[in-house]
Amino acid sequence: MAQDRKPVRWHVGVFLAPAVIVYTAIMIVPLFATLDLSLYEVRDKVAAFVGLGNFAKLFGDPNWSGQFWNALWNNTWFFVVNMAVQNPIGIGLAALLSSNRLRFAAAYRTAIFVPTILSFVIVGFVWKLILSPLWGIAPDLLKSVGLRHWFAPWLGDPHTALTTIALISVWQFIGIPMMLIYAALLSIPEEVIEAAEMDGITGMSQFWRIKLPLILPSIGIISILTFVGNFNAFDLIYVAQGALAGPDFSTDILGTFLYRTFFGFQLQLGDPNMGATIATVMFAIILVGVCVYLFGIQRRLRRYQF
């Protein structure tokens, strides 16, 4: 890592410039111009500076804070389900796929990744169709194994809707952890595995004792990607449950709350100022999470160079 101290290292700038320029101009400037709106309020067509007034409203006015805390809590549960179901299964599948001399590994891997490439429109539509109490794909399937009484209108019940949606999200995105972990497992050199086998460490214990420590940085990446993705999620709930995130706002997460506020919905007019306020809070939540990862976890992870 250590570099010779040279006066000016132009190449560092050259390497960074294209990404930084495009990214700053098209993304950062527009986004921060929007977040800036959170400090203003429109009164009689004129934007008036209100400082942190909008934040006070978001947390102090029960009409806003009720919705906010509901969305934050739902979002947390959404994240917990994704983290607890998607990532372990993804890692497990990757481990199976990368095991030696497994036939058809490529076919399995391709198939399992297919849901990830589908658009939200398709995912929302097809799961509503499968879970529909009327057309009965799920009820019929359960009936064929004698469990028809297990079926319930899951997406319509405030107690089960959010978890159902979270599991659909797991189904859709499992390819991402699987793929990343798979790439990481494959880049473990043969010599390391062979040395382990010499010592009689094989199978499960080889995975736990040798491979897992080596792929910890990748597990870090998938965790933080899941966190950021879940706290930014919006589309799936929007297409499956609508902008009001029903039933009774039980599937409302920060993304849907933000979208409804910022752009408006039906008779509710868009309120870019309050929308930007919510976005700023979301941004802060995610930023804290990412900083915890970058400064707290990532630095402590041991990396092995091969």
Add this chain to the structure above:
Amino acid sequence: MKTTFSLALAGMLLSTTAALADTTITIESWRNDDLTVWQQKIIPAFEKEHPDIKVKFVPSAPTEYNAALNSKLDAGTAGDLITCRPFDASLALFKKGQLADLSDMKIMSNFSDVAKAAWQTDDAKHTFCVPMASVIHGFIYNKDAFKDVGIDAAPKTVDEFYADLDKIKKDGSYTPLDMGTHDQWEAATMGYENIGPTYWDGEKGRKAVIAGTEKLTDPQFVEPFKQLVKWTDYMGDGYKAQTYPDSQNLFTLGRAAIYPAGSWEISVFEKQADFKMGAFPPPVQKAGDQCYISDQPDHALGLNAASKHKDAAMTFLKWVGSQEFAQIYGNALPGFFPLTKEKVTIKDPLANEFLSWRQSCKPTMRYTYQILSRGTPNLENALWAASANVMNKTETPEQAAEELQKGLASWYEPQQK
């Protein structure tokens, strides 16, 4: 330098001459269901009379419309003509100066004050969209199914309504009442605000809430919720996860008997159903009572204040206000009823059944639309959630009404007394 300049100049000249010969105006709309009707019937009729103006109808999906339109208006890339939603959404665009003032258009005299009210400022001094169509609420039923189970005539009173539903339920071959609560809005729009006016006496109740003299917790506003609870006994298994398209398909496949409807369903249903359909207005409480219908202004057409083709766009708007347009539109899209005062003959029999109620019943509109949905929490959205909750039995009618009243009173002064 010089060549680029003259090239640019030549380019400009070319584009202006092209503009003179052929102006293209675009219409922004959320009515993507109607794309083919516009392309095949409406636009050709206009272009025949005005060969120098080309019209493009560019709809986006209803869920994206408001967000996409507002972004494009803010950045100046929106189309010349804007399809207006009723009341506050369009009023906000007018106040921002994005919709032009159309009060001086002569054609406006073709419309009654009631028709124009949805696209005017509160003091009725400025009108900013040319009214196009309204929709009427009621119930569509499967005539063959009624015959099968031995019902001779559509129900007129609430008691008859439930008696018929009982009969259909006992027979067992049809879902008696075809509605779901998953998408929420049907519960509010085709449920609560469909039958509600019968209980709160239509316009009288609507205006009283705006004036603050009646409250949403009053019995006449709670009773419709109680009716919705009764409905659930007749709805399909798993109605909580039944979506709007599910309901539509269930009905047009001939598996349901009564569909709480808006008249916009007519053209869709007639294309897909292979049985006879009839319609009846919201049943009254006792025989002989006055009946009420929700006759809701639905869409209008306004002029983008930043349009570069104002003359052509105005020509089109004038045509939209004419009797000729109303005749074409009302028949191309049965179920969207023209708002013009001039005589329009609708050929579709089912649409005419809806239209005939205007004679016998007193019209009103959804009470959440005018003025009452301006604050936070938004009353219309709250009503969607409340109606669905009541039907899902996660809230009692009284609790739902209580919550709506509390939300409204939190920002609407006349209700704070």
Add this chain to the structure above:
Amino acid sequence: MSKRARTSHGRALAAHAILLIYTVIALFPVFVIVINSMKSRREIFRHPLSLPGPGSFDLVGFQTVLQQGNFPLYFWNSLVVTVVSLAFILLFGAMAAFALSEYRFRGNTLMGLYLALGIMIPIRLGTVAILKLMVAAGLTNTLFALILVYTAQGIPLAVFILSEFMKTVSDDLKNAGRIDGLSEYRIFFTLVLPLVRPAMATVAVFSMIPIWNDLWFPLILAPAESVKTVTLGAQMFLGQFVTNWNAVLASLTLAIVPVLVLYLVFSRQLIRGITSGAVK
């Protein structure tokens, strides 16, 4: 020895069983869409799980959809936007990731954080500002506007993942290159890039998905017929025929197939990338 062979046999069998079950779970919904898109309306609702047969086979949905839009053109537009954006994302992203992971300079971590900000705020919020920018640059209704937005949107994730992988490339190798007198650019392009090909392929697949499936920016920045993308074209039908499930299922199938093909193409590269990276 024979006992060991038997257990490894059993283990392989178990692995196949688990993977097979999961494959079914992953593919079943897609299967449902595709078989039903080729059936008559009544059959879709009566027997949603049966294969299209002589009595139920019906392509009316595809006829409706293909009559309405210029799908080959939409497909071409999507392809151009996706491939060009991907090329930019991979090139710019890898360069920046290399700078961050290779050189120690002041503000390195901050720069890393700065480049990661983009995945923390939904880019949709910047819509109006972005649209104004494109209007000022005269880029509305061009594919280039979309390419710019998607490149900017894809860079954070690319940098994030690639810099993690670049840290695992051995210093000895790079230093050997430096001793041989290779410039930093040569080291990046000829030594480091080939070694992170698995990660590049992964980033390519991850970045491709949101670009191909995006509905919002095509709707706002390039809604004109000549630059319409497949997803926007398919969405039109979804709204338009919300009750005509033949057409809905057909347009969904049409939207799935191209991206599936594209993925299979990349996936080939992916395997090649991953294996060559692993063999070394």
